[in-house]
Amino acid sequence: MKPGSLVFSIIIGALLIGCAGNEMMLDQSGPPPAASDMFNILGNNEPSQPYSRYIYKIVGKDGGQPASGVISMSPLIEQDLRLVVAGSKLKVIADQSFISSHDLQIGASEEVPFRGGYSAGGRLAIMPGLFRPAEFQPQWFPWNAVISVDSKCNFLIKLKNPQGTEVQKLVAFIDARTKFDRTHCEFLGTFQNILQLEQLVADLVKQGEYNGRRSYVLRLNWSDTFALIKIIREGEK
Numbered sequence: 745m746k747p748g749s750l751v752f753s754i755i756i757g758a759l760l761i762g763c764a765g766n767e768m769m770l771d772q773s774g775p776p777p778a779a780s781d782m783f784n785i786l787g788n789n790e791p792s793q794p795y796s797r798y799i800y801k802i803v804g805k806d807g808g809q810p811a812s813g814v815i816s817m818s819p820l821i822e823q824d825l826r827l828v829v830a831g832s833k834l835k836v837i838a839d840q841s842f843i844s845s846h847d848l849q850i851g852a853s854e855e856v857p858f859r860g861g862y863s864a865g866g867r868l869a870i871m872p873g874l875f876r877p878a879e880f881q882p883q884w885f886p887w888n889a890v891i892s893v894d895s896k897c898n899f900l901i902k903l904k905n906p907q908g909t910e911v912q913k914l915v916a917f918i919d920a921r922t923k924f925d926r927t928h929c930e931f932l933g934t935f936q937n938i939l940q941l942e943q944l945v946a947d948l949v950k951q952g953e954y955n956g957r958r959s960y961v962l963r964l965n966w967s968d969t970f971a972l973i974k975i976i977r978e979g980e981k
Contacts, residue, residue: 782961785938
C-alpha cells in the first residue's frame with residue numbers, strides 16, 4: 745500500500761472510531777461522487793484536485809464528546825468551516841464563532857492535503873466524505889446507450905429512450921454495439937461503496953495488478969453492485 749493510501753486509511757479509522765450508537769459520518773444516502781472524485785480514487789496517486797465533499801471530526805478536549813459535520817466544496821454554500829484550494833493543498837478557514845464554540849486554534853496558514861489530514865493541532869480531522877459510488881466510463885462510450893457488465897466482463901447494452909420503428913431501434917443498437925468491437929475488458933473486482941473501492945484498489949496495487957490506467961467503473965448486471973474493470977481498445981498503447 746502506498747504511503748498516501750495508508751494515511752488515508754488512518755484518517756478514516758480516526759474519524760469513525762467512537763461513532764457507535766451515533767449517526768454514521770459517511771452518509772449512505774448522500775450525493776454520489778463527481779467524475780473528478782472517481783478519477784482521484786481510481787488514479788491511486790496523490791489527488792491532483794480536491795474532492796467534491798469532505799467530512800470533519802473535532803476531538804473534544806479532555807475526552808469530551810466529539811463534533812462532526814460535512815464540508816461541501818461548492819462556493820455557493822455558506823458554511824462555518826470551509827476548505828479553499830491553495831496550490832496543491834486545501835486551506836482550512838473557519839468562522840470565529842465556530843472556532844470559539846469548539847475551542848480550536850486554527851491559524852491563518854492551516855492546510856491539509858487533498859486526500860485529507862489533521863489540523864488545529866491534531867484536534868480537527870478532515871477526510872473525503874464519499875460513500876455512494878458512481879459509474880466512471882470512457883468518453884467514447886455510445887451516448888445513446890446505458891452500459892453494464894457481467895461477471896465475465898461482457899458488455900451489456902440498453903438503448904436510452906429508444907424511439908422510432910423496430911428497424912430504427914435495431915440499427916441504433918447495432919451502432920452502439922459496434923463501438924465495442926476489438927475492445928478487451930478485464931474484470932478487477934466488485935464493490936458496493938467507496939471504502940470498498942479504496943480497499944480493492946489498494947489490494948490490487950499491493951499484488952502488482954493495478955496501475956490506474958484505463959480503469960473504469962460500471963454496474964454489475966444493472967444492479968447496485970459495481971465492477972472495477974480495465975478497458976483496452978485495439979491499437980491503444
